[in-house]
Amino acid sequence: xxxxxxxxxxxxxxxxxxxxxxxxxxxxxxxxxxxxxxxxxxxxxxxxxxxxxxxxxxxxxxxxxxxxxxxxxxxxxxxxxxxxxxxxxxxxxxxxxxxxxxxxxxxxxxxxxxxxxxxxxxxxxxxxxxxxxxxxxxxxxxxxxxxxxxxxxxxxxxxxxxxxxxxxxxxxxxxxxxxxxxxxxxxxxxxxxxxxxxxxxxxxxxxxxxxxxxxxxxxxxxxxxxxxxxxxxxxxxxxxxxxxxxxxxxxxxxxxxxxxxxxxxxxxxxxxxxxxxxxxxxxxxxxxxxxxxxxxxxxxxxxx
Numbered sequence: 001x002x003x004x005x006x007x008x009x010x011x012x013x014x015x016x017x018x019x020x021x022x023x024x025x026x027x028x029x030x031x032x033x034x035x036x037x038x039x040x041x042x043x044x045x046x047x048x049x050x051x052x053x054x055x056x057x058x059x060x061x062x063x064x065x066x067x068x069x070x071x072x073x074x075x076x077x078x079x080x081x082x083x084x085x086x087x088x089x090x091x092x093x094x095x096x097x098x099x100x101x102x103x104x105x106x107x108x109x110x111x112x113x114x115x116x117x118x119x120x121x122x123x124x125x126x127x128x129x130x131x132x133x134x135x136x137x138x139x140x141x142x143x144x145x146x147x148x149x150x151x152x153x154x155x156x157x158x159x160x161x162x163x164x165x166x167x168x169x170x171x172x173x174x175x176x177x178x179x180x181x182x183x184x185x186x187x188x189x190x191x192x193x194x195x196x197x198x199x200x201x202x203x204x205x206x207x208x209x210x211x212x213x214x215x216x217x218x219x220x221x222x223x224x225x226x227x228x229x230x231x232x233x234x235x236x237x238x239x240x241x242x243x244x245x246x247x248x249x250x251x252x253x254x255x256x257x258x259x260x261x262x263x264x265x266x267x268x269x270x271x272x273x274x275x276x277x278x279x280x281x282x283x284x285x286x287x288x289x290x291x292x293x294x295x296x297x298x299x300x301x302x303x304x
Contacts, residue, residue: 195293
């Protein structure tokens, strides 16, 4: 059991934040927190992340335990739900820590069932978990302007608020545990579809004799616009840079999670099913390691 509330009150201030996962998003969040005055402990499976982390003011640890046991709050930025579960249940880690209450801010895109199960296990140990997936990409993580969609208990959100405010421009508490991941999967299901439909629309425009750049000026001033047409296509597709920092493999993972959620809830989504099939069947031409914006490339031969 945790010490009585009166004994813990002076230890509730968050000064040290641990960041688990220092990839494109995690490193940006860690650097933002360090820049805004927190002491930041970071860890990643790749030793190559040490140099950029330390350059950003992050205290890098090759092992997980010093981060889990030395932080006042934790931020996870991990690829899969199984990775989140492995960190939460790591021996000698969170489930055994009793010196204070910690809130885990899990920015990974996970599934709501896993988030709810882990939130229950952490609550029994005296800790909290917020499923808080993000939107805004590596640039938003580095600038502290991400949008966060948060599921979890209000008291955990209040405790973690200083960290969340430092990392985000907009943070929306959408409901109880699991709600943040549901919102993120709904959002990414739409993004996955918009990448396909915008690419096809620009392909049609080019085939009919109107350059994609000209068509986009109309689309973005009219009702067909989306973040894909307004931001992604001009910045990463028309320039052929394809370097948004988010991989096609991660989008395929998110599309798969949305499809699994639809199946689990008995929800028939015919168009989304077609979107999931297209993302799955284009793996040979758009590899998992490729940037996800390649799906909107109107110059790409489409065989689906």
